[in-house]
Amino acid sequence: MYIRIIHGPNLNLLGKREPEHYGVHTLDDINRALALRAQELDVSIDCYQSNHEGDLVDALHKAAEDDADGIIINPAAYTHTSVALRDAVAAIQVPVVEVHLSNIHARETFRHHSYLAPVTIAQICGFGAHGYIIALEGLVQHLQSR
Ligand code: DQA
Numbered sequence: 788m789y790i791r792i793i794h795g796p797n798l799n800l801l802g803k804r805e806p807e808h809y810g811v812h813t814l815d816d817i818n819r820a821l822a823l824r825a826q827e828l829d830v831s832i833d834c835y836q837s838n839h840e841g842d843l844v845d846a847l848h849k850a851a852e853d854d855a856d857g858i859i860i861n862p863a864a865y866t867h868t869s870v871a872l873r874d875a876v877a878a879i880q881v882p883v884v885e886v887h888l889s890n891i892h893a894r895e896t897f898r899h900h901s902y903l904a905p906v907t908i909a910q911i912c913g914f915g916a917h918g919y920i921i922a923l924e925g926l927v928q929h930l931q932s933r
Contacts (some may be wrong), residue, residue, distance in 0.1 A: 788829075788857075788930060790923065791850040792821060794836035795843055795863035801888075808889045812916040824920050828927050840865055844875045851879035857926045858883045859919065866891070866901045873902040882929060884922045887912035 794814060797804060802813035812820075818834040825832040835846050843865065850858050858881055865872050866887070876883050883906070890913030891898040904910050909925060911918045 788831070788927065789853075789855050790825070790830055790832045790857045790859065790926060791846070791853075791855045792818070792832055792834040792919070793843060793846050793850070793858060793860040793862075794834065795861055795865050796838040798861060798863055799836050799838070808894075810888060810915045817916050817919055820916065821919055821923060824923055828923070830923075830927055832923075840869055840871060844871055847872070847875040847879060847883075851881050855881055856930050857881060859886055859922045859926060860884070860903070861886045861888070861919075862901075862903055866903060867897055869902055873906055876903055877906045882926065883907045884926050885910040886918050886922045888915050888918060889913065 798814055801809055802811060814836060821832055821834065837843050837846065843862065847858065860883060862869065862872055862885065885901065885903050885907045901910065908929060911922050914921060
């Protein structure tokens, strides 16, 4: 089983960026924890980050071309703005889980709406970095039960 992890804009700054919302873990910490859990679950993962909307669209297409079994994405700010990312998720036949470190529904109203949520299998938010592990476990279970 092969799962691609896609991180959106400004997540390269995790650890330094608004720790009251996003915690103290860096993106490398998150990717390392995912790699460890993936090994335990006997799945392979790779992790990608970009600050550019079109690159994230390309990454979704590429995951499908590479026959990824599933995708975990934190679209970050593009969650709330990007029809292009939503259309890319809808266009591929790969189950996608949306993750947010913070509870977007408890923050500013502009963060309450996700363009991607209706085309994903699940949204996990509010558990900080551990949300990625929950997403991985949930996605693997979803794929195994198909
Ligand atoms: C985020 C929430 C978004 O609203 C914000 O723009 C981010 C990070 C999160 O992980 O909590 O950049 O996706």
